[in-house]
Amino acid sequence: MKYQHIQQAAYEANMQLPKLGLVLFTFGNVSAVDRSLGVFAIKPSGVPYDELTPGKMVIVDFDAGIVEGKLRPSSDTKTHALLYKHWEKIGGISHTHSTYATAWAQAQRDIPIFGTTHADHNTVDIPCAPPMSDDMIQGDYERETGFQIIHCFNDRKLSYEETEMVLVGNHAPFTWGPTPAKAVYNSAVLESIAHMAYLTETINNNAPRLKDALIKKHFERKHGPDSYYGQ
Amino acid sequence: MKYQHIQQAAYEANMQLPKLGLVLFTFGNVSAVDRSLGVFAIKPSGVPYDELTPGKMVIVDFDAGIVEGKLRPSSDTKTHALLYKHWEKIGGISHTHSTYATAWAQAQRDIPIFGTTHADHNTVDIPCAPPMSDDMIQGDYERETGFQIIHCFNDRKLSYEETEMVLVGNHAPFTWGPTPAKAVYNSAVLESIAHMAYLTETINNNAPRLKDALIKKHFERKHGPDSYYGQ
Amino acid sequence: MKYQHIQQAAYEANMQLPKLGLVLFTFGNVSAVDRSLGVFAIKPSGVPYDELTPGKMVIVDFDAGIVEGKLRPSSDTKTHALLYKHWEKIGGISHTHSTYATAWAQAQRDIPIFGTTHADHNTVDIPCAPPMSDDMIQGDYERETGFQIIHCFNDRKLSYEETEMVLVGNHAPFTWGPTPAKAVYNSAVLESIAHMAYLTETINNNAPRLKDALIKKHFERKHGPDSYYGQ
Amino acid sequence: MKYQHIQQAAYEANMQLPKLGLVLFTFGNVSAVDRSLGVFAIKPSGVPYDELTPGKMVIVDFDAGIVEGKLRPSSDTKTHALLYKHWEKIGGISHTHSTYATAWAQAQRDIPIFGTTHADHNTVDIPCAPPMSDDMIQGDYERETGFQIIHCFNDRKLSYEETEMVLVGNHAPFTWGPTPAKAVYNSAVLESIAHMAYLTETINNNAPRLKDALIKKHFERKHGPDSYYGQ
Numbered sequence A, B, C, D: 001m002k003y004q005h006i007q008q009a010a011y012e013a014n015m016q017l018p019k020l021g022l023v024l025f026t027f028g029n030v031s032a033v034d035r036s037l038g039v040f041a042i043k044p045s046g047v048p049y050d051e052l053t054p055g056k057m058v059i060v061d062f063d064a065g066i067v068e069g070k071l072r073p074s075s076d077t078k079t080h081a082l083l084y085k086h087w088e089k090i091g092g093i094s095h096t097h098s099t100y101a102t103a104w105a106q107a108q109r110d111i112p113i114f115g116t117t118h119a120d121h122n123t124v125d126i127p128c129a130p131p132m133s134d135d136m137i138q139g140d141y142e143r144e145t146g147f148q149i150i151h152c153f154n155d156r157k158l159s160y161e162e163t164e165m166v167l168v169g170n171h172a173p174f175t176w177g178p179t180p181a182k183a184v185y186n187s188a189v190l191e192s193i194a195h196m197a198y199l200t201e202t203i204n205n206n207a208p209r210l211k212d213a214l215i216k217k218h219f220e221r222k223h224g225p226d227s228y229y230g231q
Helices: A004-019 A077-086 A101-104 A134-138 A141-155 A180-203 A212-222 B004-019 B075-088 B099-107 B135-136 B141-155 B180-203 B212-222 C005-020 C076-085 C099-106 C133-136 C139-155 C180-203 C210-220 D004-019 D076-085 D100-106 D134-138 D141-155 D180-205 D212-222
Strands: A026-032 A039-043 A058-061 A066-068 A093-096 A164-169 A173-177 B028-034 B041-044 B058-061 B065-069 B093-094 B165-168 B173-177 C028-034 C039-042 C060-062 C067-068 C092-096 C165-168 C174-175 D028-034 D039-043 D056-059 D066-068 D092-096 D165-168 D173-177
Touching: A004 A026, A004 A039, A004 A180, A026 A077, A026 A180, A058 A077, A058 A141, A066 B075, A077 A093, A077 A141, A077 A173, A077 D212, A093 A180, A101 A164, A101 A173, A101 A180, A101 D180, A134 D066, A134 D212, A141 A164, A173 A180, A180 B099, A180 B180, A180 D076, A180 D180, B004 B028, B004 B041, B028 B075, B028 B180, B041 B075, B058 B075, B058 B180, B075 B093, B075 B173, B093 B180, B093 D180, B099 B165, B099 B180, B135 B141, B135 C067, B141 B165, B165 B180, B165 D028, B173 B180, B180 C099, B180 C180, B212 C060, B212 C133, C005 C028, C005 C092, C005 C180, C028 C060, C028 C076, C028 C180, C060 C076, C060 D134, C076 C092, C076 C139, C076 C174, C092 C139, C092 C180, C092 D004, C099 C165, C099 C174, C099 C180, C133 C139, C139 C165, C165 C180, C174 C180, C174 D056, C174 D066, C180 D100, C180 D180, C210 D134, D004 D028, D004 D039, D004 D092, D028 D076, D039 D076, D056 D076, D076 D092, D076 D141, D092 D180, D100 D165, D100 D173, D100 D180, D141 D165, D165 D180
Parallel strands: none
Antiparallel strands: A026 A039, A026 A093, A039 A058, A058 A066, A093 A173, A164 A173, B028 B041, B028 B093, B041 B058, B058 B065, B093 B173, B165 B173, C028 C039, C028 C092, C039 C060, C060 C067, C092 C174, C165 C174, D028 D039, D028 D092, D039 D056, D056 D066, D092 D173, D165 D173
16 A cells, blocks of 8 residues: 555656556656655556556566566566656656657767757757667666666756656657656657658758757746746 | 636647647647737747646737736747737737747748748748847847747748748748637648648759749639638 | 439549548549530539538530520639540549649659559559649649640640640649549549659659559459459 | 358458548458368459448459459459468468558658567568569459569568568568457558658668667567467
């Protein structure tokens, strides 16, 4: 019973993925953390969304050890565990293979900041973490995917609290946030940004990045002490 | 009670946006004006569409002062207010981040008039207002967005009664009309025109603009004293 | 009462357009002919699909004179009338502004025959009728649109019984067939062909046209004395 | 009664095609085999999906002879029969004209392996079988389509048990698997891979193929003795 709240939160967040058109079959997973208990609830591996229940969410610790649950957790569990361990203010993580964001990841390109839809959520281009070395792939692959993301953020001096999304090169996006619901929200925002940026470059292959003053203005409308978006 | 009619009209028009596939989450807002009362009703900021009710629409005057309502109005309220103040025959305004129209805005390009779908609604390319100066951005930003639109129309000698849509460079579209329902109709038409123009250029990168005789003919089918479209 | 059968057929065919995703708002119309009575039933102009009823279909003769009905018929009625008058084996006509087919029409290009989906329905590239002269536009425009289509078929020595679809340059597609249901079917097939051809050219800008033996084979699978598709 | 199980399986698999957005009208068919009985059940030709019932599935042997059923089987029946005859471990076959996969087939290009979504299902580029000779087309066409697929796999030394999908050049995709449900699953996966690869090349026309270590890792996550995806 003591994990019910994160199982419920993980369940509800996972169920948003098909509703938002972000997954085909089982190609996605969301987790919800309880930091006081040192565990998170995550989707079981390969189980179709319409067969999910809160009770099927697997409880895992930050070293990816199973704490409770009869099913095998998502094959990406070690990535989630590592991010929770290193980024202490994350409350939820979402991973999808959404079409446009995945295409940018496959193209191994950052998504340029072209407009205010992007700037409402990020002040920087969406980073694409370069593919990992063969050694890392042959090692503890999913755990290394976590390091791949963290190294990318460290190398670029990005804050995971400000930029809540990344493209894993050749793979697909990961997003996160203070709650699992916010992590899924970010998955949908990223897919929309990725779609618009794709079209923008086709319409004008010299489309300029957004000017700094607009980046600053739009981000501050939604974030920080002077924000005035929402209630 | 005296604002109920514009609250109802604004509510119904706002609810069309998700139905027409023009918004993700809360990225859009529609307003409805009562010119005799000198106020308009507008969507509250950041409230999901499935939680909206007519009573939640905020009543605002043409200087963007809140007249009635417990919620904070849309962060774009000052843009709406300025347009109502300067363009005296507008009855409703719609703002979305619809995918194709926003991509053209991000590409900072007018949408060329390529066919009769466009000409049924406009005699000119859909104008893209150039991005504003840093001074304007750092000033009263949303109010300046209104001036950005009006200046664009003045510079090009366009009539807001004939051309009911604009792309705000780097940002997204605004549309308007005699009623809020017509403003939303125009948002959907613009998205369709933007999509078709995108495809047209890819199919033929030398696609010619529509000839003048066809522009004139199609616009007059739907508008003016000799129109014969509709009942 | 004597027109009820074509009103019903026209109504049902019109209602397929939004269901198949081929129209936005009222941008389309279908008609159904009774050749023994010398009239056809057509959608009234500008009436939303969810307000249509069989009884609202307007009865018109082959010179576009209204025979029965309280509403104004589609603004494209004269095009339908002319096609019925000249092409004596047509039973229904469908006109849409479907996205991909309209983009090809705006690009003023025939749709090349790239695959068997196309060849199952046509042995030739989908013809794009060149835009009409200014004189024709300023004259009896919708009637001239009918001649524009017929001249295109005559110039290319195409049979309207074999090729049941055309792109009107700068405008949008018209399709037809022995019944209104078949005309609408052709509208959907054309949109699918237009979409696939668009993608094919992007994937391989030297994509070859389908070889003659395959064109012949696939068309004969569905048409003619040796057909073996369907029941 | 003795064919009821494969009729039911074929029916359910066929009904997934429209649900997954993989077919327009009747442009697709799925079959289910019973190897002990030496027959398979397949969709009848040209029958709309909403009129299908399990009992309408036609029972056919591996030489495409009708064993039971009042309706004519799919026009692609001989292709199914030949594949079942030669590839002895296939349990189901699916054929669609899904938009993106068909566009690659029309472009006569293999789909490059660009990311892990692809590698989760295949270790190679999705093969596009070259168009057949005129002799083969004029002969027993649908049977030859089966040989076209098998020759492609033989020429490239591919295993049909590892690679469960192919593009037939100028035509469209075929997929298969141990069950008809898996064959349809593969149709949907292929369409998603085809869509992402299309976008990837547009975003970066020098996008590199996935590195070997990642191909190996992702395939082994889902397949073989060390797999750890699913339950």
